[in-house]
Amino acid sequence: MDSNLLNIFNKELTSQQQEWYKVLAEYIIHQAKNTPLTITELTTKLVGTRSMSEDTAKDFAESLISRGRTAKVSAATLTKELENNGLIEKGPVETDKNSARRFLDNLEKKKLITIDHCSGRSGNICTLNFYIYSGQTLEGVVPAQNPLYIKRNADSICEEYLTFGMMNNQSRAFLKIKSPRYTGKTSLLIRLREFAKKKDAAVGLIDLEGHQFSYELFIDGESNEENKEKYQQFLDTFKRVVEQEFNSHLNSYRPGFSSPKWGNISLAEKFTEDLEEKIFSPIQKPKVLLIDGIDIILGTHLQDPFLRILRTWCEQKMKRLKNSSSIIFPNIIIAFSTESYFDRESPLQNVGTEIELPKFTDDQILSLAGLYGLVWHDGSESASSLKHFLSGNPYLINMALYEISRKNIDLETFKQQKLFPNSRFLKHLRKIVEKIEKCKELEQTFCNWLQQQDSYLDEKSKIQLAKLGAIEFENENNMIQPKIPCQLYEQYFKQQFLNQNS
Known part of the structure; x- marks a missing residue:
């Protein structure tokens, strides 16, 4: 970004104009990300208004659109946005758009925006040359319309699979989004939900770590019978949450669920039957089920049986076979951050499509x-x-x-x-350390491993530490090895666990 534009923004715009500009910028970025102009549309406009050759205009159009800062804006649109944000009063006086028009022209003169004038009344094409995010810091999930969300290749890949899977004559998509903790899995799921809704699909987003699921369900019981009871409660809760998510598409129909008795029909079979017949079948349109928080079941008594259910769905309920009837089950996307099978094969091995969610590049x-x-x-x-x-x-x-x-x-x-006092990083790292210190056995294991990171780390500790975000995994010579996520973590963990104990 040109530092001169920053000076112009700070020195040549009044405080009111700066607030107006922020509203304009948020609107343009929102529109550009949701209803972007095509390169062809913008190229045509540029050729007509800038006397560019078509090749030059296309290159320029691709540059503008890739920045996500180009959208159609009229003075009337800007006025409405300013009213909605409480920066000008609604009323007859504001039917005169001259103030908004003059403001846009002034921004162009100062080179804070570029305006490509279009014929008609739909608004000219405005491109931001300067933008500063002025909202609150992000503490976790990036909200659906937040301009700070950075799209990665995984976004487009998931959208392509979903688009294909929502076709009547195709197998359903089964996607496994995998990446370390704090790398944007939930933020991506939220956007895929919005993407599917725009395709007129019925969409449900289930968070296993959400308030609907009692944490007690994920704690191993003292006997097999207790674990069976918790497993049944988990499946019953899952069905109820799925019903709530798809409720608006069920019209007046209300499914009545009953729990099977052991020995009559398996819990997994009854669970699948209920979802298929009482929720998915009545919905006569494409469906998408997103499951977040898979990590919470890993390493627990629920892990194997629930993942086997997902495998069965993928293999038996979601594939388009020759001469088969229409597929009732939805497209399914799950998200998880840690490995859970180190010495044996996962039930989800070779099932569906794994989507790696990469970390940010230099350009991003x-x-x-x-x-x-x-x-x-x-x-x-x-x-x-x-x-x-x-x-x-x-x-x-x-x-x-x-x-x-x-x-x-x-x-x-x-x-x-x-790591100064009150630093957000210090607060973030302290939370991780406090959770590790609550389990003395885990703390000692982690301390030993920190001293020599090529030493053995047992499976249970790997899962616990990965769930907390204290470690992540990399594939080294076809071996999955744990590692500290970054330099910052390594410095702080060694300071807390090794220096204090030496």
Whole structure:
């Protein structure tokens, strides 16, 4: 971003104009991400208004659209947005759009935006040349319409699979989104939900870590009978939550569920039958079921039986076979962050499509830095340095850029201040450490492993630490090995667990 634009924004716009600009910017980014102009449409406009050759215009159009900062805006649209945000009063006076028109023209003169004038009354094409995010820091999930969400290749891949799976004559998609904790899985699920809804699909999003599921269900019982009872309660809860999610598509129909008796029909069979006949079958349109929070069942008595159910669905209920009837089951997408099968094969091995959710690249970090209004003259060098320090973790990168922009400090100063009192990073890391320290056996195991990270770490500890985000996994010579997520974590964990105990 041009630092001169930052000076213009701060010095040449009044405080009221700055607020107006923020509303305009949020609107453009929202529209660009949801109803973007096609490259063909924008190319045509550019050829007509800028006397460009078609090839040059197309290159320019691709550049603008890839930034996600281009959308149609009229003075009337801007006026409405300002009214909705309480920056001007609604009423007859505001039917005169001259103030909004003059404001847009003034921004163009100052080069804060570029306007491509179009014929008709739909609004001209406005491109932001300057933008600063002014909302609150992100503490977890990126809300659906938040401009800070950075699309990755995984977004498009999932959308393609869903689009294909929602066709009547095709097998359903079964996607397994896998990435370490705090890398944006839930944020992606939320966007896939919105994507499917726009395709007129019935969509349900189930969070196994949500309040509908009692945490007691995931604690291993003292006997097999107790575990069986908890398993049945878990499946019953799952059915009720699925019903709630798809309720608006069931009209007046209300499914009545009954629990099977042991020895008559298996819980898994009854569970599948109820969902198919009483929820999925009555809905005569494409369906999508998203399941978040899979991690909570890993390492528990629920792990194997529930994952086997998912495998059965994929193999027997979601495939389009020759001469078979229509498929009742929905497309299914699950999200998880940790491995749970290290010495044996997972029930989901070779089932469905695994989608790796990569961490941020240098270019994505630069793009996000631009949204925070940061000017890095060395560009990719700073982005690479921050990526290396935080391992490209989207959650940590967002926190870092927020602190750098709000405190107006450079990257090196941030690294020195990262664990100052009241730092968001310190609070984040303390939560992880406190959870580890609650289990003395886990704490001792972790301390031993920190001292020599190529040493053995038992399966139970791997799962527990990965769930907390303290470790993640990488494939080394076809062997899944645990590792500390980033430099920041390693520095803090060694300080807390090794230096204090030495």
